[in-house]
Amino acid sequence: MSITIQVNANLFLKDPKSSDIGLKMLKEGIDLINVLGFEAFTFKKLAQNIQSTEATIYRYFENKHSFLLYLINWYWEIIAYRLMLATANIEDPRLKLSNSIRVLTGLPDPAQFGFIAEELSLKQLVIQESGKALHTKSVDLENQDGIYLLYKSIVSTVATYVKQLNPTFPYPEMLISTLMENANQQRFFSVHLPRLTNSNPEKDAVEAFSQLIIQKVLE
Amino acid sequence: MSITIQVNANLFLKDPKSSDIGLKMLKEGIDLINVLGFEAFTFKKLAQNIQSTEATIYRYFENKHSFLLYLINWYWEIIAYRLMLATANIEDPRLKLSNSIRVLTGLPDPAQFGFIAEELSLKQLVIQESGKALHTKSVDLENQDGIYLLYKSIVSTVATYVKQLNPTFPYPEMLISTLMENANQQRFFSVHLPRLTNSNPEKDAVEAFSQLIIQKVLE
DNA sequence: CAAAAATAATAGTAATACTATCATGATTGA
DNA sequence: TCAATCATGATAGTATTACTATTATTTTTG
Numbered sequence: 001m002s003i004t005i006q007v008n009a010n011l012f013l014k015d016p017k018s019s020d021i022g023l024k025m026l027k028e029g030i031d032l033i034n035v036l037g038f039e040a041f042t043f044k045k046l047a048q049n050i051q052s053t054e055a056t057i058y059r060y061f062e063n064k065h066s067f068l069l070y071l072i073n074w075y076w077e078i079i080a081y082r083l084m085l086a087t088a089n090i091e092d093p094r095l096k097l098s099n100s101i102r103v104l105t106g107l108p109d110p111a112q113f114g115f116i117a118e119e120l121s122l123k124q125l126v127i128q129e130s131g132k133a134l135h136t137k138s139v140d141l142e143n144q145d146g147i148y149l150l151y152k153s154i155v156s157t158v159a160t161y162v163k164q165l166n167p168t169f170p171y172p173e174m175l176i177s178t179l180m181e182n183a184n185q186q187r188f189f190s191v192h193l194p195r196l197t198n199s200n201p202e203k204d205a206v207e208a209f210s211q212l213i214i215q216k217v218l219e
Numbered sequence: 220m221s222i223t224i225q226v227n228a229n230l231f232l233k234d235p236k237s238s239d240i241g242l243k244m245l246k247e248g249i250d251l252i253n254v255l256g257f258e259a260f261t262f263k264k265l266a267q268n269i270q271s272t273e274a275t276i277y278r279y280f281e282n283k284h285s286f287l288l289y290l291i292n293w294y295w296e297i298i299a300y301r302l303m304l305a306t307a308n309i310e311d312p313r314l315k316l317s318n319s320i321r322v323l324t325g326l327p328d329p330a331q332f333g334f335i336a337e338e339l340s341l342k343q344l345v346i347q348e349s350g351k352a353l354h355t356k357s358v359d360l361e362n363q364d365g366i367y368l369l370y371k372s373i374v375s376t377v378a379t380y381v382k383q384l385n386p387t388f389p390y391p392e393m394l395i396s397t398l399m400e401n402a403n404q405q406r407f408f409s410v411h412l413p414r415l416t417n418s419n420p421e422k423d424a425v426e427a428f429s430q431l432i433i434q435k436v437l438e
Numbered sequence: 439c440a441a442a443a444a445t446a447a448t449a450g451t452a453a454t455a456c457t458a459t460c461a462t463g464a465t466t467g468a
Numbered sequence: 469t470c471a472a473t474c475a476t477g478a479t480a481g482t483a484t485t486a487c488t489a490t491t492a493t494t495t496t497t498g
Contacts, residue, residue, distance in 0.1 A: 007467095021445080037356040042485065053446055054487085063486075131350030139411045152414045154424040170417060171428050177408060177415040178401045178428075185400050186393060192358045195371045198389060198395040209390050209397075216435045233475095240476080261454065272477055273456085283456075 007077060010145045011070040014060045022060055024050040030071060030121045038068060038129045049102070068133045069147060075122045076150045079103060083154065085114070093164035100158045101214055104176075105183040106207035127184045166218045175217065179210045229287040229364045233279045241279055243269040249290060249340045257287060257348045270307045287352045288366060294341045295369045298322060302373065304333070312383035320433055323395070324402040325426035346403045368375060374399070385437045394436065398429045 009015075016022030033041045043057045045062060061067045086099040093194045108119050142148065159172035169175075186206050189197040199205040228234075235241030247268045252260045262276045263282060305318040327338050361367065363372045378391035388394075405425050408416040418424040 019444085036300070039355065043487085045486080053448090055447085055489090057446055058487075059444080128354055131354055135347055135350055135407065138256065143412060148412055152412065155259065155415050171431075172417070173415055174405060174417040174424070174428055178397070179404070180405050182397045182401060186397070188354065189396060192373065193362060193367055196374050196392055198391070198393040205390065209393055212390075213432065213436060216438075217432060219435075238475085262456085264456080272479090274458090274478085275476055277456075278475080 007070055007073045008147060008150070010147060011066055011073055012060055012197050013062060014090050016060050021050065021052055022054065024052075025057060025060060026071070026074075027118065028123055029067060032120060033068070033071075034121060034124050038064075038132055038188075041135060043067075047152050065133070065138070069142065070130060071122065071148065072126055072133050073150060074118075075126050076154065078116055078119060078122070080150060080154055081114075081158070082108075093161045097158065097161040097165060097214065098211060100161060101179065102207060104154075104158065105210040107204055127187050131186060145149070157215070160217065162214075169218060179213065183207075183210065222378075226292045227366060227369070229366060230285055230292055231279055232281060235279050235289075240269065240271055240275065243271075244276060244279060245290070247295075247339065248286060249337060250346055252287070252290075253349060254341050256353055257283075284355070284357070287348060288361065290341065291345055291349050291352050292366065292369060293337075294345050295373065296438070297335055297341070298331075299369060299373055301327075302376065312380045314436050316377065316380040316384060316433065317430060319380065320429050321426060323373075323377065324429040326423055346406050349403060350367055353365065381433075381437065383425060388437060394433070398432065400436055402426075402429065 006019075014022070016025050019100050025046065029041075029104070030047055031047060032046055038047070041059075043054050047057055061070065083100055084105045086103050087096045090096050090099065107117065108123065110120070145188050155173055155176050158176045162169060162172040162175060186197050186199050186209070187204075190199045190201055190204075194200060197211070226236075233241070236245050246266065248260075251265055251268060255264070260283070263272045266273050266276055268358055301322045302319055303346050306315045306324050309315050309318065327342065328333065329339070336384040344375065369403045374392055374395050380389060381394060405416050405418050406423075406430075409418045409420055409423075413419060418428070
């Protein structure tokens with residue numbers, strides 16, 4: 001059995017997972033963005049890294065911004081897949097929620113079933129760069145194109161468990177999106193501005209914090 | 220009485236608050252970034268808007284990135300000032316905390332004492348652009364230069380009240396930085412991706428959500 | 439094996455993020 | 469009041485970026 005994770009077709013001109021050179025773009029692209037930061041990352045540099053040319057990359061992706069959106073969406077696809085696995089065949093909404101919070105805010109375990117090679121570097125990229133993909137003037141257009149459907153459906157699904165547990169809680173979506181976004185933010189802080197957090201790379205406390213919030217708020 | 224809010228001197232080459240043209244840069248700069256977004260904002264466009272030249276702006280600010288950092292720091296200075304006002308002469312840590320959460324996560328009231336004209340547009344800018352200032356490869360250098368001292372001191376101060384209220388709570392800084400960052404994020408969602416939140420521009424629920432978290436987590 | 443498709447190689451463009459130079463106008467202090 | 473200083477304006481220039489365009493070459497496929 002092999003798991004193929006498909007990314008929203010509005011995000012590419014030609015599916016990068018359909019060719020060797022496309023796959024290289026993804027793999028090397030993630031690493032290069034992680035090394036250089038998205039601002040200093042260029043298609044020219046990526047082309048050099050994969051022994052190809054700018055023109056070829058432009059045949060796969062409309063521009064640099066789409067490339068970033070593609071990678072972030074890929075990450076969400078992985079998360080959505082993990083969420084599905086983590087909640088399958090479970091009835092108790094408390095357990096469903098707690099497992100979901102683990103997937104959304106915990107660290108991936110390379111030993112777990114179906115671990116995807118790019119997962120760790122992709123997560124790193126999301127922590128560093130996802131804000132730049134979102135906070136642009138084009139966000140409304142992209143939203144119209146369905147780019148954020150997956151993200152919204154993840155929040156909506158997990159918010160359902162919150163509602164089951166506590167039907168009168170007034171902020172279910174807000175609670176989940178807060179914890180999701182915060183997980184990335186706190187991990188950024190833990191590396192660069194450690195005094196803003198109580199988590200650190202040696203002893204990551206992000207999931208524990210998130211589970212505590214959930215428990216206290218819904219009890 | 221007039222309040223002068225001073226921004227970290229590492230953030231400018233020549234103090235923009237010391238001249239008419241400098242003040243224009245700030246005022247028009249905020250508006251221009253809000254209209255164009257930081258990516259499309261250039262010193263050339265700003266110069267045209269204030270009937271000046273690129274060269275003059277470069278005599279005040281090292282680059283575009285520093286300009287953004289300057290504006291965000293200015294916002295924090297305002298917040299720090301409001302925090303001080305909101306907690307002065309109050310003994311009860313519960314009330315100190317609740318007032319601080321209002322300052323950090325609520326909406327500014329134009330009718331309040333000492334309201335600063337730029338406060339609303341500056342807040343708008345911070346909601347849209349602050350992530351871009353932080354998530355760069357230069358964050359560690361800037362941190363060394365003390366650019367984030369004010370931000371850290373705000374978190375640290377408010378975390379103190381958390382510790383007073385509940386000395387065994389293990390995540391005081393994390394709790395405060397979570398709610399601070401989240402306030403901006405949720406307001407961005409409420410405009411662009413409303414299904415991710417339960418707040419909206421007509422009935423803003425960000426402060427209520429934040430106060431609820433604080434209350435539930437520390438009770 | 440020929441046709442089609444994908445990729446490589448190369449060139450070119452407008453805009454950006456600056457740096458540099460010199461002229462001019464305003465301020466100030468002797 | 470006049471010269472010196474300083475801030476600003478005007479203008480030019482540069483390397484890089486984010487693309488687009490064209491043509492040649494290689495690879496795939498029926």
